[in-house]
Amino acid sequence: MDKQLVLPVKKKVELTSIDPKDTGGILSKEEVAVETLKLKEEFQDLQEKLAATKKKSLLFVFQGMDCSGKDGVIKKVFAGLNPQGVSSYSFKTPTLEESEHDFLWRAHNKAPVLGHITTFNRSYYEDVLITRVHNMITDKEAKRRFKDINHFEELLSNNNTKIIKIFLHISKEFQLEKLKSRIEDPTKNWKFDPSDLQERKSWKQYRKYYEEMLEKCSVVSPWHVIPSDNRWYRDYSVLKIVVEAMRSLRLRDPEPDPELLQYLDQISKEESH
Amino acid sequence: MDKQLVLPVKKKVELTSIDPKDTGGILSKEEVAVETLKLKEEFQDLQEKLAATKKKSLLFVFQGMDCSGKDGVIKKVFAGLNPQGVSSYSFKTPTLEESEHDFLWRAHNKAPVLGHITTFNRSYYEDVLITRVHNMITDKEAKRRFKDINHFEELLSNNNTKIIKIFLHISKEFQLEKLKSRIEDPTKNWKFDPSDLQERKSWKQYRKYYEEMLEKCSVVSPWHVIPSDNRWYRDYSVLKIVVEAMRSLRLRDPEPDPELLQYLDQISKEESH
Numbered sequence: 001m002d003k004q005l006v007l008p009v010k011k012k013v014e015l016t017s018i019d020p021k022d023t024g025g026i027l028s029k030e031e032v033a034v035e036t037l038k039l040k041e042e043f044q045d046l047q048e049k050l051a052a053t054k055k056k057s058l059l060f061v062f063q064g065m066d067c068s069g070k071d072g073v074i075k076k077v078f079a080g081l082n083p084q085g086v087s088s089y090s091f092k093t094p095t096l097e098e099s100e101h102d103f104l105w106r107a108h109n110k111a112p113v114l115g116h117i118t119t120f121n122r123s124y125y126e127d128v129l130i131t132r133v134h135n136m137i138t139d140k141e142a143k144r145r146f147k148d149i150n151h152f153e154e155l156l157s158n159n160n161t162k163i164i165k166i167f168l169h170i171s172k173e174f175q176l177e178k179l180k181s182r183i184e185d186p187t188k189n190w191k192f193d194p195s196d197l198q199e200r201k202s203w204k205q206y207r208k209y210y211e212e213m214l215e216k217c218s219v220v221s222p223w224h225v226i227p228s229d230n231r232w233y234r235d236y237s238v239l240k241i242v243v244e245a246m247r248s249l250r251l252r253d254p255e256p257d258p259e260l261l262q263y264l265d266q267i268s269k270e271e272s273h
Numbered sequence: 274m275d276k277q278l279v280l281p282v283k284k285k286v287e288l289t290s291i292d293p294k295d296t297g298g299i300l301s302k303e304e305v306a307v308e309t310l311k312l313k314e315e316f317q318d319l320q321e322k323l324a325a326t327k328k329k330s331l332l333f334v335f336q337g338m339d340c341s342g343k344d345g346v347i348k349k350v351f352a353g354l355n356p357q358g359v360s361s362y363s364f365k366t367p368t369l370e371e372s373e374h375d376f377l378w379r380a381h382n383k384a385p386v387l388g389h390i391t392t393f394n395r396s397y398y399e400d401v402l403i404t405r406v407h408n409m410i411t412d413k414e415a416k417r418r419f420k421d422i423n424h425f426e427e428l429l430s431n432n433n434t435k436i437i438k439i440f441l442h443i444s445k446e447f448q449l450e451k452l453k454s455r456i457e458d459p460t461k462n463w464k465f466d467p468s469d470l471q472e473r474k475s476w477k478q479y480r481k482y483y484e485e486m487l488e489k490c491s492v493v494s495p496w497h498v499i500p501s502d503n504r505w506y507r508d509y510s511v512l513k514i515v516v517e518a519m520r521s522l523r524l525r526d527p528e529p530d531p532e533l534l535q536y537l538d539q540i541s542k543e544e545s546h
Contacts, residue, residue, distance in 0.1 A: 050461040075355040082348040084361040190325040
């Protein structure tokens with residue numbers, strides 16, 4: 001059986017105690033191939049219902065170190081849906097306009113509309129991660145931001161948006177492998193950013209701030225920690241979490257409108273004149 | 274062999290001379306199944322190159338009467354791509370904010386960023402269609418708008434955006450069938466909008482204004498008219514056009530950066546200390 005790591009609310013988290021190579025007892029991709037196909041189909045059905053009913057929306061937040069596979073997992077899990085009901089945003093260094101607002105402004109701006117699924121590749125959580133590693137904010141400010149984030153997630157949750165937060169957990173060796181392949185494989189060169197090497201030097205600091213984030217921002221919606229050294233396990237686990245989140249909305253086909261049959265008569269009559 | 278209708282520049286168009294049931298000599302979906310699979314794979318590869326090089330973007334504009342399958346074809350052709358590189362917008366009645374700007378403002382706002390593919394489900398072309406049927410603008414104003422639209426498309430084209438315009442051509446009988454199924458099938462009820470029946474009454478007027486649009490706005494990028502009474506032919510034709518448009522960009526993998534190997538050495542050295 002596979003297990004999926006949903007973190008408990010407000011408990012201290014030790015990432016070193018979670019093995020990034022873990023596959024929850026599943027031996028290979030093949031073992032879950034059939035289930036994966038079924039989950040994909042169910043996901044597509046549920047998306048149609050979500051779009052049809054327009055009463056809920058979902059926000060999937062992806063965080064993780066460079067090379068943890070945020071881009072890859074979004075591609076794998078969310079491709080195949082009706083693109084008209086999916087919005088994907090990648091948060092980078094704030095623009096001048098963005099930096100002249102509070103740190104949640106740009107995220108709020110991209111919050112999903114009813115009936116839609118939105119993915120965030122990185123998010124407002126960077127504002128309590130990279131900003132701390134680079135000493136751009138104090139610990140006191142970080143604490144304030146944890147609170148602001150919890151309030152923001154509460155606001156969305158109270159207004160029909162389900163938030164699912166996923167942390168892709170990789171080992172330092174795995175990152176090195178990936179960085180090397182980005183450099184050596186010409187078709188992957190474009191993914192390589194020299195600044196990734198700089199950030200890598202702060203691995204331990206990142207881990208510390210990630211742990212604090214995982215602990216402090218688990219109030220409204222918990223974090224899922226996904227061992228991600230094995231891509232297939234990462235993709236499978238995230239797909240399961242995503243489908244489970246959709247199921248939990250208990251989406252139904254919208255109620256048929258009894259007045260519509262009346263319209264049908266109307267068409268037939270009018271056009272036979 | 275199948276033919277695809279690309280309209281000539283600034284020539285009068287007669288939609289009644291184009292059979293909405295045409296399948297370009299192809300007898301069935303099965304006949305193009307293998308090619309469809311290949312095209313889908315090529316599309317995915319080309320999208321990766323487009324995202325990697327970030328030098329071009331594509332805008333696909335879909336127009337057509339109610340029930341012509343704009344939603345369906347976007348879903349069929351664009352699902353399977355990396356959702357992070359696709360943005361889809363559906364243009365509805367303008368909001369108050371939108372209506373307080375010129376008619377191209379909201380479309381410009383949603384124009385694709387470099388490396389991305391954007392689809393418009395309806396577009397600024399509604400501003401020379403439904404607005405004319407409902408006498409919201411004069412013929413003189415419509416003429417001005419044709420010019421504005423051509424200028425707008427020129428602006429985008431001059432700035433690395435390729436625009437592909439697709440008109441889904443259906444028969445009036447086909448629309449009736451679809452409207453009926455939306456009413457009779459409870460899972461499709463949500464798609465039914467009673468105002469569609471009102472618009473149906475103006476079928477001939479719509480056709481006239483569509484013909485004028487197809488003629489006047491073929492300057493910067495031509496219109497493709499796709500016989501759409503057969504869904505499989507519609508999907509196949511649009512996929513072909515889309516892949517052809519991607520090919521025409523002559524995308525290549527980005528050039529490998531010779532300095533990167535140097536970085537690789539740097540990593541190895543630094544981390545062995």
